[in-house]
Amino acid sequence: xxxxxxxxxxxxxxxxxxxxxxxxxxxxxxxxxxxxxxxxxxxxxxxxxxxxxxxxxxxxxxxxxxxxxxxxxxxxxxxxxxxxxxxxxxxxxxxxxxxxxxxxxxxxxxxxxxxxxxxxxxxxxxxxxxxxxxxxxxxxxxxxxxxxxxxxxxxxxxxxxx
Numbered sequence: 001x002x003x004x005x006x007x008x009x010x011x012x013x014x015x016x017x018x019x020x021x022x023x024x025x026x027x028x029x030x031x032x033x034x035x036x037x038x039x040x041x042x043x044x045x046x047x048x049x050x051x052x053x054x055x056x057x058x059x060x061x062x063x064x065x066x067x068x069x070x071x072x073x074x075x076x077x078x079x080x081x082x083x084x085x086x087x088x089x090x091x092x093x094x095x096x097x098x099x100x101x102x103x104x105x106x107x108x109x110x111x112x113x114x115x116x117x118x119x120x121x122x123x124x125x126x127x128x129x130x131x132x133x134x135x136x137x138x139x140x141x142x143x144x145x146x147x148x149x150x151x152x153x154x155x156x157x158x159x160x161x162x
Contacts, residue, residue, distance in 0.1 A: 007042075007061070007144070007149070007150070007151045007152065007153070009045065009047065010045045010059050010061055010094065010149075011043055011044070011045045011059065011061045012042075012043040012044060012045045012046070014043045015043075016041055016042045016043050017041055018038055018039060018040045018041070018155065018157065019038070019039050020036055020037055020038035020039065020157075021036070022035065022036040022037075022159065023035050023036075024071070026077050029073075029076045029077060030072060030073050030074070030076060030077075031070070031071070031072060031073075032070075032071045032073065032077065032082075033068060033069070033070060033071070034068070034069045034071055034086075035067070035068050036065070036066075036067050036068075036069065036086075037065070038063075038064070038065045038067075039062070039063070039064055039065075040062060040063040040064075040065070040153070040155075041062050042060075042061040042062065042063070044058060044059065044060050045057075045058070045060075045061070046058050046059075047059075053100060053101055053102070053103070054100070054101035055098070055099065055100045055101070056098070057096060057097070057098045057099075058096065058097045059094055059095065059096045059097075060095040060096075061092065061093070061094050061095075061144075062092070062093045062095075063090050063091065063092050063093075063151075063153075064090070064091040064093075065088045065089070065090045065091075065120065065140075066088065067086050067087055067088030067089065067120070067122070068086060068087055069084050069085065069086035069087075069124055070084045070085055070086070071083070071084040071124070071126075072084055079128075080127060080128045081125075081126070081127055081128075082124075082125070082126045082127075082128075083123075083125045083126075084123075084124050085121070085122065085123055085124070086120075086121070086123075086138075086140075087119070087120070087121065088119065088120035088121075088122060088140065088142070089117060089118075089119060089120070090117065090118055090119070090120045090140075090142050090144075090151075091116075091117050092115065092116045092117070092118065092142075092151070093113060093114070093115050094113065094115075094144070094145070095111075095112075096111065096112060096113075096114070097109065097110075097111045098110045098111075114145075114146075116144050116145060116146075118142050118143050118144060118148075118151075119142065120140050120141060120142035120151075121140070121141050121142075122138050122139060122140040122141070123138065123139045124136060124137070124138045125137050125138075126159065132160060132161045132162075133158060133159070133160060133161070134158070134159040135156070135157075135158060135159075136155075136156070136157050136158070136159055137154075137155070137156050138153075138154070138155045138157075139152070139153070139154055139155075140152070140153045140154075140155070
């Protein structure tokens with residue numbers, strides 16, 4: 001779910017699906033590194049203004065994140081809780097349609113998709129529910145767009161361990 005105002009305007013503020021794949025390397029009993037690849041498909045955004053001219057913009061934002069997280073497990077690698085921080089490279093894609101009412105009574109329309117790759121920082125906490133299932137919460141802070149707008153995400157997910 002978008003947590004910052006700038007990303008929430010572009011995407012809307014509803015829950016959105018994500019999918020990912022992760023691999024964990026235990027450094028020792030209490031410390032581990034997790035690599036991950038995640039795909040976020042955020043909900044569609046809609047903006048409309050009427051002055052000075054009527055303008056409508058519809059956007060669809062996706063993020064493809066490749067990252068690594070450091071995890072600390074106070075109870076050891078078989079412990080229930082883990083917390084840590086992550087570094088990510090995020091490929092943002094924004095598909096947009098912009099319609100502008102012209103003074104002559106017509107409508108001008110432009111569509112396209114833009115891409116940006118930005119770094120991201122995150123905080124992560126997880127709780128082991130069963131030997132194969134974890135619940136995870138993450139806060140990720142990044143930027144996107146030509147104006148380098150803030151992009152903050154809050155995620156809650158289930159991790160299935162093979």
